[in-house]
Amino acid sequence: MPATPNKQVIFAKIPTTYPVPGEHIKVEDSAIDLDAPLAEGSFILKLLALSVDPYMRGRMRDASIESYLPAFPLGKPMTGDTMNVVVKSNNPNFKEGDLVYGKTACGIFSEYSVITKELEPYFEVRNDPKETGLPITNYVGVLGMPGMTAYVGLLKFGAPKKGETLYVSAASGAVGQLVGQIGKTLGMYVTGSAGSDEKVEYLKEIGFDAAFNYKKVDNLTEKLKEVCPKGIDVYFENVGGQMLEAVIDNMNKFGRIVACGMISQYNREKPEGIHNLMQVVAKRLRIEGFIVGDSVEMIEPFRKDMTQWLLEGKIKYRETVADGIDQTPYALIDVLNGRNFGKQVVNVANL
Amino acid sequence: MPATPNKQVIFAKIPTTYPVPGEHIKVEDSAIDLDAPLAEGSFILKLLALSVDPYMRGRMRDASIESYLPAFPLGKPMTGDTMNVVVKSNNPNFKEGDLVYGKTACGIFSEYSVITKELEPYFEVRNDPKETGLPITNYVGVLGMPGMTAYVGLLKFGAPKKGETLYVSAASGAVGQLVGQIGKTLGMYVTGSAGSDEKVEYLKEIGFDAAFNYKKVDNLTEKLKEVCPKGIDVYFENVGGQMLEAVIDNMNKFGRIVACGMISQYNREKPEGIHNLMQVVAKRLRIEGFIVGDSVEMIEPFRKDMTQWLLEGKIKYRETVADGIDQTPYALIDVLNGRNFGKQVVNVANL
Numbered sequence A, B: 001m002p003a004t005p006n007k008q009v010i011f012a013k014i015p016t017t018y019p020v021p022g023e024h025i026k027v028e029d030s031a032i033d034l035d036a037p038l039a040e041g042s043f044i045l046k047l048l049a050l051s052v053d054p055y056m057r058g059r060m061r062d063a064s065i066e067s068y069l070p071a072f073p074l075g076k077p078m079t080g081d082t083m084n085v086v087v088k089s090n091n092p093n094f095k096e097g098d099l100v101y102g103k104t105a106c107g108i109f110s111e112y113s114v115i116t117k118e119l120e121p122y123f124e125v126r127n128d129p130k131e132t133g134l135p136i137t138n139y140v141g142v143l144g145m146p147g148m149t150a151y152v153g154l155l156k157f158g159a160p161k162k163g164e165t166l167y168v169s170a171a172s173g174a175v176g177q178l179v180g181q182i183g184k185t186l187g188m189y190v191t192g193s194a195g196s197d198e199k200v201e202y203l204k205e206i207g208f209d210a211a212f213n214y215k216k217v218d219n220l221t222e223k224l225k226e227v228c229p230k231g232i233d234v235y236f237e238n239v240g241g242q243m244l245e246a247v248i249d250n251m252n253k254f255g256r257i258v259a260c261g262m263i264s265q266y267n268r269e270k271p272e273g274i275h276n277l278m279q280v281v282a283k284r285l286r287i288e289g290f291i292v293g294d295s296v297e298m299i300e301p302f303r304k305d306m307t308q309w310l311l312e313g314k315i316k317y318r319e320t321v322a323d324g325i326d327q328t329p330y331a332l333i334d335v336l337n338g339r340n341f342g343k344q345v346v347n348v349a350n351l
Helices: A117-122 A128-132 A136-140 A145-157 A176-185 A197-205 A220-227 A241-250 A296-312 A325-337 B117-122 B128-132 B136-140 B145-157 B176-185 B197-205 B220-227 B241-250 B296-311 B325-337
Strands: A008-011 A025-028 A043-051 A079-089 A099-108 A112-115 A123-125 A165-168 A189-194 A210-213 A232-237 A251-259 A286-289 A319-323 A343-347 B008-011 B025-028 B043-051 B079-089 B099-108 B112-115 B123-125 B165-168 B189-194 B210-213 B232-237 B251-259 B286-289 B319-323 B343-347
Touching (some): A008 A325, A079 A136, A099 A136, A117 A123, A128 A136, A136 A319, A145 A176, A145 A232, A145 A251, A145 A296, A176 A189, A176 A232, A197 A210, A210 A220, A232 A241, A241 A251, B008 B325, B025 B325, B043 B136, B043 B325, B079 B136, B099 B117, B099 B128, B099 B136, B117 B123, B128 B136, B136 B319, B136 B343, B145 B176, B145 B232, B165 B176, B176 B197, B189 B197, B210 B220, B232 B241
Parallel strands (some): A189 A210, A232 A251, A251 A286, B165 B189, B165 B232, B189 B210, B232 B251, B251 B286
Antiparallel strands (some): A079 A099, A099 A123, A286 B286, B008 B025, B043 B112, B043 B343
């Protein structure tokens, strides 16, 4: 019974603030027998690429607390968006050599995994990279959940109009950089903020009309007034806290705040308070939260549009690729700290 | 030139917290010559009833601060919803004896006022009370702006569904008592809070399924859990602050928060912070502010429905009627303090 080494990213302990590699998230050795017989309907996936995303922090909680995604079980591999290849199969829907997308919250962070019949619905054959020539990592980012989040959030919840001002926080991130570029295709005035001068430079390169480094700003409200001289019509909210307060001060009447995430608050024991919600009434603002998984009707148009935009060069997508599954805990913590640049992914193995 | 005494409610000084009668709001004597010739298009109104409402606090500000309604000019009569009778006219659209509605923000708090041609659009002949037999005061309340606010807010912004749970704060107030009763006509489970046991008793009398005195509650979040065991689907927000926080903790997925006002914050120099907006994402909440004046398309259906509900006894409406224009400053401050019960109006003169 020759065993193949099989490293896994394990959720080891619930963090109270920032998770620490080796304490809350561990990469552990295990082994798998790739020659063992497979039950009917089962297949074995080899992990190629995985996505680390801010929402994962919300799953690192006590399982008794309910939320839109289940908590990670302690002592088990973490899960998320993955791309894989089938190395062995006893399931006619998944053939050896097929590329397989492990959907949000369900792709397993393990070099190899046996997928049984009942888990089949969480996996999808996605051989498109063989045709498009786009990098496999794109399929857990711009063409996966983060890309769809940008698409659904702006188009369905932002009610964007040509000529309006769009402001995106965490704008160089996995989602933000796409929101801004989609906004440009619609003829919006697109503005954004990020946490380094280099990121701000990148935003301008990909077509943002204005961008700033929020870490260098004392008064966010005044800065936004300068950057968005006509006020903000659509705010794509990734950050929360003080940024949200400053945006509310600058929103135009009938403005829309699309709440995608509030990363500045995830690692605080006590979240910051928002003191100016009274403006919601006077300005008739709409603040709406969304989860991309509720909008399955948009999967097909999203994949079609985004693939075309990428192939035509209309949309650019910056990735930071960490090399090897061992890097996963560090990659996730970089994302939570804003130390990554663009979409953070981990390349686990090459095809 | 025989002068008729003409008392006026004057905005005398900008308050920082609660306005004080005689300091920020004064009732002053003046005089009017009712026999003077009237310019073409002008007419003279005698004030019968006026409405004092929480939103008026927002107009008692420095005129340089913009908001959805202009600031009250210092030294001039305050304005709001009024019912009047024409005592003299040189305008064919307004005949002597016509009852006239002074629309929100525009009816003048003066025993008599000369309305010139250019102000005509802010006044509307409304002789309905002569046919319905309903009290004149109803036409600045349940059949005026507060009634329409309840109707538009719940039906247009609340997206209410049969069987859902509705929670209304300031529920015995001018708007709240109507929101709850409209909710009942739709088959909702209707809950509310108010600031005295007597008010709570009244809510139960008019059909609320559950109600509580928020002043007797230590832990609002726990109390709401008890009162709304299935969670809250629609929150009609009149209060803000801690109440809003507790509601967010109890909102169901895809819940709607209709933001009509935040009275608990109007008289604070520093508003309270809301710390749990992160739930907006996870629960996909929608928080939307509205101003009734944006929904003119609903005026006709509102008046038709509400008149019918009142005449059929399906909707009850409690008013507190202060007697005489001198009482106006006290009546407004009672509203801001929650000391009134039901809709606070001032009866200035009888027909």
